[in-house]
Amino acid sequence: MSNTSERKQIIQDSILRTNARRRIIDKAITVATIACVAAALIPLGSILFEVFKNGASAISFEFLTEPQGSIVRGDGGIGPAIQGTLIVVGLASLMGVPVGVLGGIYLSEYAGTGKFPYFVRFFNNVMTGLPSIVLGIVGYIILVLTIGSFNVMAGAIALSIIMIPIVLGVTEQTVKLVPNSVREAGHSLGIPKWKVTMFITLWSAKNGVLTGIVLGISRIAGETAPLITTILGTSLFFQGFFGPVDALPLRIWRLSQQPYDASHEFAWGSALILILMILSLSVALRYLVLERKFRLRLPPLSLNYSFPIVSGMLKKMRGTKE
């Protein structure tokens, strides 16, 4: 029919006409996306570069183990801060990881589509965005004033509250992604449901769950606001669970406010140590726990690409292994 062939002609003409313009737009968008990636990575790269450049000179054995000496002369080091971070973050993880993981498992495996699970998910999402200073102030009132002093437990509890929504959310998503065939295979062997969930379904999702945990730990290791109002920070080593303790983010903040060059150098050094601790945790967990079991490479998880250096380091390590 002439109608159809006319139509075809119109469409062909239109395609030819817009062809050149289409090609330009194609290229422009490719360039734009690459530029955006660069815009995202360059600041991150420059921050890491600055930290390494300025902080490397401060590192020494004394720096890592001694308490603060004279601020002006730059004596001593940040030993208490490192110890404090390890203690507070460790405690917070001990509390936050089980709650987050089990909560995620509940939402994925046991909850249906009723009102309660909906409320739990919604509430969890809201909590992920809770401003940490708000948590700090509430933590001060509830946990510090009642005990009577700034204390380690308050800091750990506040940090664990920040950590739980992150771990819970990631756990729920990754456990949901385990295909049903795996669960069915488990059930068909005559294994009770709780064992199938914990040892088969969760085990199959362990990649993602561990990434969520590392994400949570990395996040809380750098949180400063809740620590200001709960553990206060001191220049002494750990003195008991109900007394104050130091932590790296606090130390960085306080040192950077001093007018002395030595303090600033210490602050850069602390920042470097903090970043190295987080990076090494990420690498250690992924490489040693997950990848050593099988010589096959596991597919990388996109969630972990907030640490591009980790991927680079992993590639280097794998290169030397082969």
Place this chain on the structure above:
Amino acid sequence: MTSEEYADSLDYKVGRTDSDVRDYKVSVRHLDSWFGTKQALKDINFDVKENTVTALIGPSGCGKTTLIRCLNRMNEMTASAAVKGSVFLDKVDIYDRSVDPVIIKRRMGMVFQKPNPFPTMSIYDNVAAGLKLNGIRDKKLINEIVEESLKGAVLWEEVKDELDKPGISLSGGQQQRLCIARALAMQPEVLLMDEPTSALDPIASAKIEELMNDLKKDLTIIIVTHNMQQAARVSDYTAFMYLGELIEYGPTKQIFENPQKELTERYISGKFG
């Protein structure tokens, strides 16, 4: 007895509902099943003798998979599934309120259509999973059972030096045999196989069909298959289903050579399906 003898015996009647359930390994009586409001199985009755291979055949959507999943109570895992009626394993109605579904699943193993080894476990761990998670700690015993099961699934020779490799690194046919070994490790009395070779190439399928012939000496096997020729090759008894009803059940030889119902005859000769 062979299927020929059975066809001639007085014992044999389709849909006979008063036959003594004690003579059979698995007996299904008045089984109905629904998904929501749609009825998937309508008044199914048949008996399975011990140490035989029984095939369920029929066109897509006739309810064969639903039926086999009802036999070990896997159907309950599907949302909105409802079941009425009885399935007797030996003398016991597995749908009785006092029966624990988990125990039934230990006695009736299942192999699925698409091979589903546990993705993050090694070959050894896959086969041992059922044992370890049911509380067996004795390493020697587990080693023995793993070796036996892998031999029973004709996979031992191919993987005995690589038991630590991940289960998913095997080929499709090997994965399916791994799943069979995993099911065998639980020492089941009945093995339910839902289209076990439909995702496999002909060579792997042939190996698994040989396997069934060996296994039936110790177990009772019930297999769902889309492939009529496979049913004819492999089974002693065949059940033909259509739209949720059991149309005909009898010795394989008789079903294929001398079907009693017209519908069966039309399906066997490929007039539909």
